[in-house]
Amino acid sequence: MMEKTANEQFTVPIGPQHPALKEPGSFRFNVDGEVVTGATVRLGYAHRGIEKATEGRNFVQNIYLLERICGICSDIHATAYVLAVEQLAGVEAPPRAQAIRILVAELERIHSHLLWVGVAAHEAGFDTLFMYSWRDRETIMDILEGLTGNRVNYSVNLLGGVKVDVDEQQKDTILKGIEFLEERTKHYLDVITKDAMFLQRTRGVGIFTRTQAEVLGAVGPTARASDVARDVRVEAPYGAYKDFPVNMITEKGCDVEARFVVRIRELFESYRLVREILNKLPEGELTARFPRRIKPGEAISRVEAPRGELFYFVKSNGTDKPERVKVRTPTICNMTSVVKLAVGHQLADVPMILVGIDPCFSCNDRAVSIDHHQHGREDWSMEELREYGIRFYHGHT
Amino acid sequence: MDILSDLFAILIFPSGLFLLIAGLLYEWADRKLLAQLQNRIGPRWFQPFADVTKLLAKEEVIPTGVNPYLFVGLPIIALAGGLTAALYVPIGGVAPAYSFNGDLIVTLYLLSLLTLCMGLAGSNTMDRFSLVGATRTLTQLFSYEAPFLLALLGPAIVAGSWQISQITNYTNGHWLVLTQPLGFIVVLIGLMGKLELPPFDAPEAETEIVAGALTEYSGRGLAMFRLGKGIEMVIGLTLVAAFYLGGVSNPLWFLVKTLGLLLVVAILQAVLARLRIDQTVGMWWRYGALLVLIQWLFMIGMRVAI
Numbered sequence: 188m189m190e191k192t193a194n195e196q197f198t199v200p201i202g203p204q205h206p207a208l209k210e211p212g213s214f215r216f217n218v219d220g221e222v223v224t225g226a227t228v229r230l231g232y233a234h235r236g237i238e239k240a241t242e243g244r245n246f247v248q249n250i251y252l253l254e255r256i257c258g259i260c261s262d263i264h265a266t267a268y269v270l271a272v273e274q275l276a277g278v279e280a281p282p283r284a285q286a287i288r289i290l291v292a293e294l295e296r297i298h299s300h301l302l303w304v305g306v307a308a309h310e311a312g313f314d315t316l317f318m319y320s321w322r323d324r325e326t327i328m329d330i331l332e333g334l335t336g337n338r339v340n341y342s343v344n345l346l347g348g349v350k351v352d353v354d355e356q357q358k359d360t361i362l363k364g365i366e367f368l369e370e371r372t373k374h375y376l377d378v379i380t381k382d383a384m385f386l387q388r389t390r391g392v393g394i395f396t397r398t399q400a401e402v403l404g405a406v407g408p409t410a411r412a413s414d415v416a417r418d419v420r421v422e423a424p425y426g427a428y429k430d431f432p433v434n435m436i437t438e439k440g441c442d443v444e445a446r447f448v449v450r451i452r453e454l455f456e457s458y459r460l461v462r463e464i465l466n467k468l469p470e471g472e473l474t475a476r477f478p479r480r481i482k483p484g485e486a487i488s489r490v491e492a493p494r495g496e497l498f499y500f501v502k503s504n505g506t507d508k509p510e511r512v513k514v515r516t517p518t519i520c521n522m523t524s525v526v527k528l529a530v531g532h533q534l535a536d537v538p539m540i541l542v543g544i545d546p547c548f549s550c551n552d553r554a555v556s557i558d559h560h561q562h563g564r565e566d567w568s569m570e571e572l573r574e575y576g577i578r579f580y581h582g583h584t
Numbered sequence: 585m586d587i588l589s590d591l592f593a594i595l596i597f598p599s600g601l602f603l604l605i606a607g608l609l610y611e612w613a614d615r616k617l618l619a620q621l622q623n624r625i626g627p628r629w630f631q632p633f634a635d636v637t638k639l640l641a642k643e644e645v646i647p648t649g650v651n652p653y654l655f656v657g658l659p660i661i662a663l664a665g666g667l668t669a670a671l672y673v674p675i676g677g678v679a680p681a682y683s684f685n686g687d688l689i690v691t692l693y694l695l696s697l698l699t700l701c702m703g704l705a706g707s708n709t710m711d712r713f714s715l716v717g718a719t720r721t722l723t724q725l726f727s728y729e730a731p732f733l734l735a736l737l738g739p740a741i742v743a744g745s746w747q748i749s750q751i752t753n754y755t756n757g758h759w760l761v762l763t764q765p766l767g768f769i770v771v772l773i774g775l776m777g778k779l780e781l782p783p784f785d786a787p788e789a790e791t792e793i794v795a796g797a798l799t800e801y802s803g804r805g806l807a808m809f810r811l812g813k814g815i816e817m818v819i820g821l822t823l824v825a826a827f828y829l830g831g832v833s834n835p836l837w838f839l840v841k842t843l844g845l846l847l848v849v850a851i852l853q854a855v856l857a858r859l860r861i862d863q864t865v866g867m868w869w870r871y872g873a874l875l876v877l878i879q880w881l882f883m884i885g886m887r888v889a890i
Contacts, residue, residue: 206794221716316857387860538791
């Protein structure tokens with residue numbers, strides 16, 4: 188520890204355990220004084236083997252498992268999975284169920300974006316905005332609890348429909364809550380675009396140009412803040428989004444401020460959508476009959492999670508269990524942008540840039556490539572894995 | 585008798601026990617006010633006491649790669665500096681225990697000792713967060729210290745003395761905040777910089793560098809640094825109230841004026857976002873120093889005119 192050579196770079200580790208990150212992810216920033224000269228990312232600290240676990244459960248059980256991939260956008264995971272399985276079975280959910288699905292998805296987006304505003308403000312050392320936005324977020328949490336019975340994993344989806352219905356009283360509560368939130372959100376937009384001290388930390392920081400966003404394959408609000416019109420709800424409307432069209436929200440700023448503004452403007456769009464869905468909710472059944480065994484086939488579904496495009500691949504072999512479920516979350520698409528953007532910025536801006544993509548580490552940790560030097564071998568027996576593990580840790584102590 | 589009163593002044597009042605308790609209570613008041621402004625509940629009144637007691641009871645871990653004497657000694661020097669400074673300041677609305685010509689400069693130097701010790705403590709360890717934090721602490725010291733000092737010398741010039749007791753004799757009844765508003769603003773914001781309160785908390789920005797210079801400190805050392813901060817807050821508020829807000833001639837005025845100042849400080853903490861360290865430096869030398877210089881020019885102009 189003492190013998191530090193002259194040409195050794197000064198590295199500031201952010202993670203795997205660090206107050207800026209609420210989940211484990213490891214970033215190493217080489218700094219020269221306060222300026223970042225290099226950045227690397229290492230993921231995989233929260234790999235939970237969920238994809239493998241889906242193969243041991245039947246299609247219905249998997250809804251509840253996949254919902255637990257993400258604690259913030261749980262509903263959208265279930266929606267993506269259910270849409271894929273419905274596609275495989277050739278069953279379509281009734282219109283009312285489809286509308287309720289996107290109603291909950293939009294409520295979830297509101298909750299996720301409000302949460303993000305708080306977290307991002309905290310990273311910039313603006314704790315008052317953090318506390319206020321999280322207080323207001325309670326409104327949407329209460330609405331979701333009243334509607335579904337849960338505050339986090341809502342369990343709204345079923346194969347071929349939804350579990351919950353919206354009655355007149357609930358509709359009134361939701362509309363009242365949305366009205367309150369709209370007022371508050373206007374205030375936040377005001378703070379974010381006018382507070383001089385806060386603008387010093389966001390305006391012109393972390394410029395992510397349109398070309399970069401396109402080349403690095405950014406998705407969701409991160410891409411839209413760089414003026415890339417990329418939103419699955421608009422490009423390939425799924426479910427009831429065909430009947431309730433969404434307006435694409437983009438910003439030309441390309442900086443952290445634009446990422447704030449894009450999310451806040453999306454909140455307004457979500458409020459509009461929630462109102463429209465509630466006022467034009469189609470009548471009818473909530474569920475359709477659904478077979479237990481799904482005929483063999485493959486299906487993909489793409490949905491717009493609060494953080495960007497969420498991708499599901501489901502393969503069935505004719506039994507009541509899927510043969511393969513593949514999940515790609517939006518965070519992994521945006522992660523490269525952090526490493527790219529951090530270079531050249533001050534160390535103090537790094538948390539803002541990192542949080543700007545709204546990272547969700549546990550969600551994005553899927554499969555881990557075990558060894559690059561094994562010439563593309565993909566099948567390992569348990570015994571081989573054990574031996575490899577022993578060798579690996581011997582080399583690291 | 586002389587020795588007894590000396591011991592009383594050093595160990596009980598105004599320095600020593602009284603100041604330690606007052607520091608913790610002011611820390612609580614600051615945290616509680618900030619929490620209320622941020623729509624939180626905030627700590628109970630004994631929380632700082634509980635924190636410090638617990639820290640004092642804990643093992644002090646001395647990390648590898650540090651100079652152990654410095655590591656243990658720096659918090660003691662920091663705390664001693666704060667406690668000594670209190671002897672020359674009208675704490676609690678009572679006349680200073682000791683006084684000599686030029687004690688204002690000594691007091692200000694002793695107050696800077698805490699920041700210096702924190703910077704050294706951070707540089708002493710091998711921890712990256714501590715090193716970055718120490719750099720920022722010392723950078724910040726160099727940015728606010730000069731304007732802060734110049735702003736506190738404003739009242740000294742008007743009073744015609746560099747002795748705190750004589751300045752307070754003059755300021756009793758003279759609300760210098762009315763005649764030197766620029767100096768007051770600079771000194772109050774300088775105090776926030778000194779105490780590393782938001783928006784000047786870049787040296788301990790937890791989302792970047794964990795706890796800054798004090799990351800490696802635990803147990804007794806951390807407790808002493810925290811006590812030192814509390815003490816510095818009391819002394820700083822007393823000085824500002826005594827110099828700019830018409831003096832602290834009795835305990836009641838002392839309480840009212842320092843707590844009023846604390847409320848202003850808490851509001852500023854709540855409404856401002858954290859500045860980057862380069863922005864802090866820029867702000868102090870671009871605006872802070874300029875404001876004080878304008879204040880000084882004005883004062884000199886008035887002197888010449890009269």
